[in-house]
Amino acid sequence: MEKGLAQLLGQKPAMEVGGLSRNGEKRMKRKDILEKKKAVDEAMKAASSVKDPLVSFSPFCHYDTIGLSVHLKSGRGDKLSSPIKQYIQNLLKVNMEGSYGSEWPAEEKVKRREMVAPEARYIFVHSFPDSGTNEMTALLGTGKTSDTITGARATIVGFVQYRFTIEEDLPVVYVYELQLEPSVQGKGLGRFLMQLIELIACKNSMGAVVLTVQKANFSAMNFYVGKLRYTIASISPSRVNPLIGVDSSYEILCKAFSDEAKAKLEMKKDKEEEDGRKKQRRRESEKLSLIVQGH
Numbered sequence: 001m002e003k004g005l006a007q008l009l010g011q012k013p014a015m016e017v018g019g020l021s022r023n024g025e026k027r028m029k030r031k032d033i034l035e036k037k038k039a040v041d042e043a044m045k046a047a048s049s050v051k052d053p054l055v056s057f058s059p060f061c062h063y064d065t066i067g068l069s070v071h072l073k074s075g076r077g078d079k080l081s082s083p084i085k086q087y088i089q090n091l092l093k094v095n096m097e098g099s100y101g102s103e104w105p106a107e108e109k110v111k112r113r114e115m116v117a118p119e120a121r122y123i124f125v126h127s128f129p130d131s132g133t134n135e136m137t138a139l140l141g142t143g144k145t146s147d148t149i150t151g152a153r154a155t156i157v158g159f160v161q162y163r164f165t166i167e168e169d170l171p172v173v174y175v176y177e178l179q180l181e182p183s184v185q186g187k188g189l190g191r192f193l194m195q196l197i198e199l200i201a202c203k204n205s206m207g208a209v210v211l212t213v214q215k216a217n218f219s220a221m222n223f224y225v226g227k228l229r230y231t232i233a234s235i236s237p238s239r240v241n242p243l244i245g246v247d248s249s250y251e252i253l254c255k256a257f258s259d260e261a262k263a264k265l266e267m268k269k270d271k272e273e274e275d276g277r278k279k280q281r282r283r284e285s286e287k288l289s290l291i292v293q294g295h
């Protein structure tokens with residue numbers, strides 16, 4: 001109802017805030033929320049429809065260092081061959097059984113399901129025979145492939161498994177696995193792959209890269225937090241509820257790119273701490289005024 005007409009009829013006009021009635025403000029908020037949701041859905045749809053995210057990054061599909069020359073290729077969970085599935089399971093066991101301890105048998109089952117999900121995206125690291133990989137590769141060696149580019153017999157020496165997904169209403173890249181064979185660890189490949197994942201995230205309008213790390217996996221923690229500057233996300237158990245979260249066996253880490261993602265995934269704790277500090281200051285000044293008033 002028009003403001004003038006409402007007044008003519010003797011009705012109180014709806015409260016105005018900054019030129020907008022309360023209803024108008026609610027409508028605007030709803031519109032904002034719907035628009036944001038639409039943008040998130042569109043980003044997810046666009047990212048999911050990209051057949052091969054590596055195509056935009058062809059210069060990054062090779063990594064050469066002393067004693068190591070690898071080539072990267074994309075894959076999908078629902079398109080894995082049986083030998084590749086077996087290879088992934090073997091490498092996961094070699095690398096992860098220790099840090100999961102008694103939780104491993106249950107976790108292994110979860111990982112087997114995640115491995116073949118249609119949303120699971122892969123970057124496989126293919127190494128060429130003379131590039132310094134050792135007998136561990138032969139042990140895990142069901143990852144042998146024929147390289148379509150060079151025609152050479154290449155061997156997979158590691159992989160990244162990731163998904164385009166939504167966390168805290170934001171489109172993100174969630175890294176489910178980053179696994180390198182022991183023979184290719186410590187040669188800069190892990191850092192290189194994570195940088196590539198960050199590029200893929202930005203290129204596909206994702207707000208952040210998110211991942212989970214076992215607290216017992218000290219070297220991975222040091223790699224992500226100490227070297228790659230990932231931070232403990234506001235959705236990590238230790239930050240959601242510090243009292244219970246402290247007993248959790250894992251942390252969720254993130255690196256956010258947009259301001260909104262930083263606010264939602266990185267900053268919450270700062271805000272919580274600031275709110276706590278404000279409450280504390282208020283309590284102290286209340287106490288002080290009671291003392292001054294002689295109570």
Ligand SMILES: CC(C)(COP(=O)(O)OP(=O)(O)OC[C@H]1O[C@@H](n2cnc3c(N)ncnc32)[C@H](O)[C@@H]1OP(=O)(O)O)[C@@H](O)C(=O)NCCC(=O)NCCS
Pocket residue numbers: 095177178179180181184185186187188189190191192212213214217219220222223227
């Ligand atoms: C964790 C992992 C992905 C790191 O990849 P990587 O190729 O070995 O690491 P990089 O060579 O790129 O190292 C990058 C930096 O991290 C440091 N780093 C890597 N692994 C480390 C370790 N085990 N201990 C201490 N520092 C380590 C390196 O010294 C390097 O620092 P610098 O650049 O200052 O020299 C790899 O070691 C791996 O696959 N580990 C087993 C599986 C695993 O734990 N995955 C993570 C699960 S969430």
